[in-house]
Amino acid sequence: MSPTILVWLLVIPFVGGMLSWQSERYSRFIPRWIALVTQLIVLGMSVWLWFVGDFTLATPSATPAFALEYKAAWIPSFGINFHLGLDGLALLLIILTNLLGVMAIGCSWKEIDRYVGFFHLNLLWNLAGVVGVFLALDLFLFFFFWEMMLVPMYFLIALWGHNIPGGKGRIYSATKFFIFTQFSGLIMLLAILALVFFNHQATGAWSFGYFELLKTARALDPQVAWWIMLGFFLAFAVKMPMVPLHTWLPDAHSQAPTAGSVDLAGILLKTAAYGMLRFALPFFPEPMREIAPFAMALAALSVIYAGVVAFSQTDIKRLVAYSSISHMGFVTLGIFAGTEQALQGVVIQMIAHGLSAAALFILCGEIYERLHTRDLRQMGGLWARFPYLPPIMLFFSAASLGLPGLGNFVGEFLILTGSYAVSPLFTILCALGLVLAAVYSLILVQKAFHGRPQKADAHSHGDSEKYEDLNGRELGMMALLMVLLLGLGLYPQPVLDVSAASMQTVEMIYAEPSAAATLPTPAVAATGVAP
């Protein structure tokens, strides 16, 4: 297997996006088909990589290892290389990205009717940028992709978003999203550059390479390392998002088109967790351990605060958006707990949340297309009017509240059991969030589907009228997501196997030096993950 396939994973969506844009002048349907085919090709490639690649490591070591690496000189005068690398963690997230990319194209098939080609250009470039983030092994390249995925996302929200009555408008939300992430990104750039200069001081050579900077970062003076770590932490905390820095997310979600929401919740938030696992933790294990109690407190705060706020929302998309913040709190908790169990739970939670949040956002979009409102107060009694949509919504709500048998349960369970040994207090607090999840998920189903029909139906004729239900395309998408969530919930072992090596490495780096020798064994026994 040649490593150039990693380059193709990036190039194909870029070219596909361009073609899709240019084909708009001929027909409205060609852009959709081009985008769909492009995305299916990259999805196929990434799944194929899973089957042919070997992501197990014979002996997990304290230096991350990659199954595939591609390297070419880019800006030699600053030691910048076009360096891509693939390991189990990156592979899983890339498959998730490309799968949700297909979903995003599918769910906008009817919804988007303006500037179709340009829409798909932005969508595909955004996806390519995210895949780039998951592949980059050069910090300049990482930053490059990190920023590059913002512009298409900005356009997706600002151009095809909704102006919800009472909301602040889609351009406001898009700009807020952009400024939050760009500002924190620039702070990360400062941190990256500081690291590069320390590397230059130590070795006399310019480099942005992952392995070179890894070595430098570990040897830094703790005080300095702490400050540099803060730069990375801040950028990832905004993107995750952790509670005091989360305000851009509900706004962005409530104005974004369905595909944009799928993209944001399913994929973009995961880049933050990925950044923590790939860069922040391995580079700065000591300072990260120092701020772990603080970060875990923020995680618990996110889980509980966002859960409570989600409960009081009347806009279904804002409700799901806050539930995303709450679920990402579990991810933060697991990352900072740093045991293998917790880290494996983080991987499962990221995938499961990606699938379930994407499905919920797609369903919100379907409801909006039919009812022309997203206000829970104007819904009610919908159960009788659709044969399929309400039960499917119930399924994904159940997934989101962590029903055993579905993927989210496995993720949350592993995170909580893995974190308990490290920090019982915050783990218990986060576990309370599960109760809140049940409350807000069920209230969503209750208010929307049960009870008396509300005034959203005033313009329709009588209570008995049925709405147009999900069609084949939509049912197919939902069925696929349901099967995947069930699979993840009932038999997560294949996924755990793929990410095991990467997570063991992270765990070894993060573990306290004295405990490093003893910790892995019980963790493996508990998760049943073969090393």
Added chain:
Amino acid sequence: MTLNALLALAPLILLTLTTVGIMLFIAWGRRYHLTGALTILGMNLALLSLPLLWIYNDGQPVQVTPLLVLDGYALFYSGLILAAALGVLTLCGAYFESYEGNREELYLLLLMSTMGAVVMAMSRHFAGFFIGLELMSIPLYAMVAYPTKDSRALEGGIKYLILSAGASAFMLFGIALLFAETGVLGFADIGAKLAEGRTPLLLTGAAMIVVGIAFKLSAVPFHLWTSDVYEASPAPVAAFLATVSKVAVFAATYRLFLSVGLFQQPSVIEALSAVAIASMVIGNVLALAQDNVKRILAYSSIAQFGYLLVALVVAGDRATEAAGIFLLTYVVTTIGVFGVIALVSSPMKDRDVEHIEQFRGLFWKRPYLSSIMVAMLLSLAGIPVTAGFIGKFYVIALGVEERLWWLMGAVIVGSAIGLFYYLRVLIMMFQPIPTRDRVSEPLNWIQNAGGAMLVAAMLMMLVMGVYPEPFLELIRASTPMLG
């Protein structure tokens, strides 16, 4: 004067010959297009002579009279100035096409002003510095007020004339003070004399010179003229103001700072840092409230030069490189933005297309032209893949290396604020408009010189953003040790 020195003056001689030739040509008969073509030819010859000189001199500096020096640094900045002036020239062609009145003199003014800018890039002596500055500025007053029937333009021209004259007076006084103390005017000579000791009078002189320079670079708090003058001038002239005149002043100033140690003592550096921080923050904040795109760009250029002042604060090897790449990216981007405004505005009406509402839905009417504008705005905002990112990256790298945390904080805050108004203009172009107005753009826009130049600028900007290595090598080769 040796033959070698005379040869080294080739770019200036070519520019002078073109100027005289054009003047005589206009007296003989007014032919707008031919005049333009001759001007472009002359400038291209001057531009071409630069690499030839570099090869001929084998990269060694040539002293031409005590006033000028032709080293790699001078050649690089002369090249940048000439290229920017050529860009502006191509925009003028279409823009002034339908201007009622004498159109040909604009080329004359532009040529003379460019000549002044090139002299500044080559100067190593206060006399050369000042002659260049005035030769550049005086034609500019006339260029700003060129549409003489437009009272706004006249007002802008007079405002610029008066304020600029004040700044020049400050600078001249400062130079006089330096001369009174040291008795010499060459940069290197002053530097040598000052090794002996510094008096308060010298510091006063330095401060007055810095004031004059800050005015010309429109750094806060000497920025008040900028937005009014940019708004009042025709779009190509505003582009000239934002690129050629600023690059020339910066190039000369940077050489001055490197050669004269007086400008590197803590008090001057601190004052300069304060000016830089104020420019970044205030420039960006003031742009937020504007509705006029030219005024937005004026404030944005204040902020951009705030970023660039970081290089002046550091003034060392890597700073030279950073300043070079930053200015290169800045010039390409700025010419691009003003170019789009000039192209959508021409043929000349009473006012340019400059109010933000006039950009509504431009993308759906003229997709390719607005794509260029989008790319250029993103470049000004410093988003990766564009040239602006590389420029800003270098400035931030420089600041981090020198641990200038306050300045870096201002760069980041400024960039975040800046995003707001760049995105505001940008998204306006994508606002939906009624379908019947979605006229596809005339296809011939690319065939005229301005359109072709814009496409070239866009391609160059993307290449710089994606693969900057060749440009970095060019800058490194041409600007070795200075001082």
